[in-house]
Amino acid sequence: MNAAWLPLTALATSLLVVVVIFALPEEARRLRTTINLMAAVVKIILVTLMVRRVAAGHEDIFSFQVIGGVDFVLRSDALGVMFAGLSSLLWLCTTIYAIGYLEGSANRKRFFGFFSLCVASTIGIALADNLFTFLIFYEMLTLSTYPLVVHNGTQQALDAGRVYLRYTLSAGVVLLLGTVLLYSLTGDQSFSSEEGLGDYLNDHRGLLTLIFALLVGGLAVKTAMVPLHGWLPRAMVAPAPVSALLHAVAVVKAGAFGILRVVYDLFGIELSVELGVITALAVAASFTIIYGSLRAIAQEELKPRLAYSTVSQVSYVILGIGLFGPFGTVGALAHLLHQGLMKVTLFFCAGNYAEELGIHRIDEMDGAGKRMPLTSIAFTIGAFGMIGLPPVAGFITKWYLGVGAIQAEMYWVVAVLVASSTLNAMYFLPIVHRLWFRSGPAHGKGSWPKEQRLGRFETHSWLLLPMVFTALVSLGAGLFAGLPFSPLDWAARVANGEYLP
């Protein structure tokens, strides 16, 4: 039984919302909010349905031919549904957050329209079954995030937007080139096909390597791998919910997810190892991890520090691929979710500090734990998760990556992991220390940069609730990783599919 409507509706809910939001007038705030939230809830229900169907062994396919040899295919498989689940869950959270964050500001129609478009693109990326479909949504994502990055309209924001476009559009061209080369070599290649590209190995070894380099090189820009990461810290000028979405699921994760697709579903892991590109990937990822952490230490503002932390953390996913083995794969896939949850929490916190107290710099955070206890607890949870300390989700991934590295006999990767954890501790623990152990304006020393009393609680409750929720989920994902349908469990399911056909 093929429920072709399922992936299509999941995609359509977000796309439809985009149309409706753009059709509604700017002042229709209440209606827009209602529709937006309802669509987000409906999408979570649809994705849950998909998860259940995939767990039961059904893979729903929707396809039509665009022109001869080029098909538009949406398919719900375990890996795609995993990403779609993350995307839809965080869409709801970030939308709620964004509604609270942008209360009373201008251009909200534009913002929420493009926000929904951005999420619709990630769903498309998740469900795309061939490179052509993937590319469409990938470019759609690039274009729909630009208005979000420059939302504030300041000169700094416009500059950042220009840098962002330069990076991503040239990467898109590289990606397109790789895609065209691949199509000219093999024709339409579904992500679900069993045989992979192994047949072409003997005759076209060089070409395959070139295609791999082009595809991964194009995707690595969005994944923010060093030295292609330059746009990410600058894109920090975007409003907090955008940064949260960008770092947790939309742009950065889309790149990492694309690399997962290319390695596991397009080339196949055996072929990638045969080509010798896997180790190169692991080395590049390790370099990025260390470099990102080192740069993060040097940052004096909160959001850029978090941005460099993302540069470092997302490469854990790539490192996991590079380990070539079930444990590494589980670690990579689980980190795709775990990092999303933890980083979104941290960005929500950063946004809350900025909105409520006007805090942007780290040295302004002294004693904020007293003024905003829930936000600071959430931040502490996120920070400890990033360091990889139990019981937060980050520990689970670090464990799987480390064990995978040992089993692949790549001992230096463990050293990289330990070094990265220590560096993470070096740039997160001082912040946690400032929050709880220093006295600041909350204790009558000086004053906050720009204090607002946004709500009955420590801040606006729309800003507070999503953050508390994601913090609890990141804690729960680590503490009860053994439960069925936990991120770890689902990652193991996907990895089993890859390694035990």
Add this chain to the structure above:
Amino acid sequence: MMTMLLALALLWPLVVIGWTLWSAYRAPAAYQSYFSALWLSAAWPALLLAYGGEAQWTMDAWMLGGEWALNSLSRPWLAFTALLWGVAAIHARGYFAAEQAKAQKGDQDTQRRLLRLALLWPLTLLGNVLLIIAQDIASFYLGFALMTFAAYALVVHSGTVEARLGAKAYLMLAVVGEGLIIGGFLWAAGEADTLTLQGLREGILVAEQGAWMAALLCLGFGVKAGVIGLHVWLPLAHPVAPAPASAVLSGAMIKAGLLGWISVLPLGDEQVSVSLAQFGNIMLMAGLAAAFGAALYGVFQRHPKAVLAYSSISQMGMMTSLVAMGLVAPDVWPLLWPGLVLFAAHHALAKGSLFMGTSISEHLPRWPLPLVWALLALPGISLAGAIGAGMISKWGVKSPLYEMHHESLIKLLSWAAVGTAALVSVALWRQWQQRHKGGSNREQWGAWLVAIAAALLTPFWLPLPAGSIEMPPFKEWLGIIWPFPVGVLFAALGWLLTRPLKGKSLPAGDLWWLYAGMFGAALVPIRLFGHYCAELKAASVASAQKTEEMLMGDLTRLLSTESWLRHHASGLMMLLAVLLAALMMWEGQR
């Protein structure tokens, strides 16, 4: 029933935290009691659990698969840990009574510090309890990390410059330790493909690189246990922490490092490889070096708590060498370990009561001074092995070593006990010099007396396997007792000899200052390199912009050529037409 008790033991500290938070939120500051009766009870369910008997639990949903057990090792360990935490909590209530009164008068800073301590104390306890009952790696690491990081608040409590330095040293070394531990865990567990500590021990035993894995883990746990070289946080953190916090830090928490060693090392296994035995030898040396070195350095300290911290390092050095015996001479381990547990338990309570005693000598009750000092000295004398539980625990480790003919180690340990005696006498002397009258209340000295009694009677309440510990026969008494008078004599002699120095003393934290200097020096070239990189980046950005400008200039010129073409389009067309016509005519004429 046991499961209920386990759940209670783990959840009770959380309930206490919740209650403390709630009452802090609700009650007005003037009536705020941070150390309520409920707060005092945080460790009691865990103590009950230890006496509930042996049990095992598995929980698949818990992290990577939870496996907890109370066995012959973890029961006594939990018993002395929970007891010490319980007693120290009561002592804390007395110790902080003055601060609480200040907080109730409205001092915000004190309110904040007390609330922080009251919240993180049960959390530290929870980590400590969890790591004792954990049999799987993830739970163990969770407990260890929770304890380590939550204890930061205990060290930094007073917030003075010295406290911040001590806490900084503590935290930095803790981070290093966590890194080493996770590295060792990943390596060993990855090779053996296991998630339990049992599997880890077996994996280290058979692995080719087992000695290196053991070394990583040992150094990692060694940060807590104060292994030589990584011990520098102890003498910096202990003097500045409040007395009850020092008591649990030195009594219960550094024992967690010891438990870590016992949990991950394949002790007492006959098939220990040569390299592991070699590693055991190195560990033995390190332990003895710590035992003697700390005693030699510690006697020159001024602060009684710094002296006691060095005494802890020295005692942990002795325990280190005993653990190492499990690798060097595996046949002795089955007889040795109950003695070692008794040693650890006795040291925990004795050191706990000594640290609590420092708060007594700073706030002397209205008792005759000789009585107070006799009571202060009791746990110290016991620690040196001259009376009570100290004698029995000395015998508990000595007799198996005798049986297996390790006389030289016994001799060395006896001389280390001389160091202990000297350290304790110096500590008491320093306490005498720095005594203050008045202010100690019932909880403070009550808890202290209970701790002394518990320390002296350790073998009677510690749930060790039956028959594993016995009284030393009378003819051995002299062999156990002699280090104490000799140690006191040495201390007196040393005091006489160093009198010309006029009280100049060595700084606490010995190697810390060396490390700090080295790091400072190492940072200079790194900073220079950083500057160089920044300049390089700026230069390349500038040159890239220049190139871009040049290219854009070229493009603009090209565009202007185009506009020139457009401008003269008609003329050029005309010219082209003429040329074409001429060409055709020329063609036609041929």
